[in-house]
Amino acid sequence: MKIIHLTVLLLAITVSNVLASGIKKDNLLRVRTIGIASFDTLKGYEKYYTIPDENLNKYFSDKLDSMLKSWYVQNAFLLDSMELAEADTLKQTLPDSVYIQRLQSLQSAVSLSYNNTVKNFITMYTLRKPKQVAVMLGLANYYFPLFEESLAKYGLPMELKYLPIIESALNPGANSVASAVGLWQFMYSTGKMYKLEISTFVDERRDPVKATDAAVRYLRDLYNMYHDWHLVIAAYNCGPGTVNKAIKRSGDVKDYWKIYYNLPKETRGYVPAFIAANYVMNFYQSHNIFPKAPNFPIITDTLMVNDYLHFNQIAEIIGISVEQLRCLNPQYRRDIIPASKAKAYSLVLPQEEISAYLENESTIHDHRRAEFFPNNEIVNPQSKYASFDPNDIKGRDKISYNVKSGDNLAAVSSWFRVPASDIKFWNKMRKNYIKSGQRLTIYVPEGQGEYFSRFNKMSLNEKQKSLKKNPVTSPTPNMASAGKVVQVESSTATVENTTKLSEKSDQKVKKADSIPNQEFIVYTVRKGDNLWSITKKFPGSTNSQIMKANRLNSASSLQVGQKLKIRQGN
16 A cells, blocks of 8 residues: 555656646646656657557568569678677667757757657667668668658758658558559559659659659658648648648647557558657667678669660670669669650669670670561560470489578579579579579589588578688599589579690690689580670689680670680699
8 A cells, every 4th residue: 555655646746747847738738648757858859759569560671572582682781680680689778868858959841749659659760670770771871862862852850851761661663452562662653743743664653863853852752741740741641632631620720649550550650750860760770770782883874775685685794694784774674674765764784884785785686686676666575485495304313492481582583693583483483582492403513513502501690601711512423533524504593613725635725725724614605695694603814814715806796506615623
């Protein structure tokens, strides 16, 4: 009984102190979610406290995880499950007064209110998803200057650049269950309203530049309607019609927190998530989170194209991967740029590839043109599956791989050193999507089946580390003996059973390459090969070395079935 009386007394004293400090009586409801222990932190911060106390993290956590599975993040950042698991063990929260003081220190045109719902999002970012935040900070170096330029152009607050964090986690390939697309998650109707092209070949909702301009114009129009940034952010998510209904049901009051419970549940999380994103992107260092820089440059440049162009034409001539082209140009839905003299389209390339493209522009456009654009018309190119040669699996080891949670096709392709298109053909897949528990059939070079079979028992971290190692080839009765050239018909993996080709064993090779005592293999060119992809299969080789050893005049002169001598060990 004494404990109960003491608690009541403390509560009465605390409430009296709060009232004496100048907080209005009706504001007591605004602090009810904080708890008695935190009342002493409220003086001067009462405007930051509001009624909502919900955990809506599940609506946004999945977006952070899906961002990690994008091709660019998987290949540029090379995150592993061990790294993420370590992040989940960090459990350190801060007093409410610290969060409040930090939010108050930000000079923002958007009111940065604070409540337990906001706190839940802050802890999601800083405690449970710090590695995802580190990746987003790395991506921000690429996207934020673009966002800031458009916001400055239309005179909107710079802090709105954090909106794509809660919309898509900075993933330009994001798709929602409601069919919203891209960094800014445009619906079809809204995209068309703001003149974004959405057609068979192009979806500009995925274009970072054009979608950003459209999104900022949309935000400007919403602000002219509501003159309240919280309502603007809510309307951006669920549409102005839904917000107008919530306002009507709340007695025509235009205050986000007063119409809060008349909004859809997911929309209720958007303003708190936005406030939390502002917090974490400004105070990440205080939580021992630091930007994770990608493993290859993200500095790009843009060219204009005025004729039909297929990504494979670019990839096979200058050596950039199709996957990277898709990442940098996500608006092209079928790997085709449908450009013409009447309407040019943009092409974004890594800055270091710009010169190679310009020097080979005519060659790129001519390369396999009749195949991709028969009769000079845009048609959906013939499926790669139809042109696949079944003989490619002869003499190869067949293995099965059980897909694990977090795997994606690009990662599996890199681990097993085989093209993703081959995996799709072998498994009769029409899309790039794979799911946990799925069994994939994969063909690897002869003698390497035992090595790659072990991948079923490896962790993600171990498989990522395998990329730096050469596959181990088991001895087989048919393995070429020492002193002979090894024939490699269609392997896309690094070949271990390469033997030394001495000057005595092959005088022709010695004549073709003046450097003695080197290791050579003979590789048979297959459909879709180019010099860049071949050098990736044989570490140590370079384009110029292959061209010199085989007396090739140009990178585009390769023919299917052609035998190439490749020197290794450099």
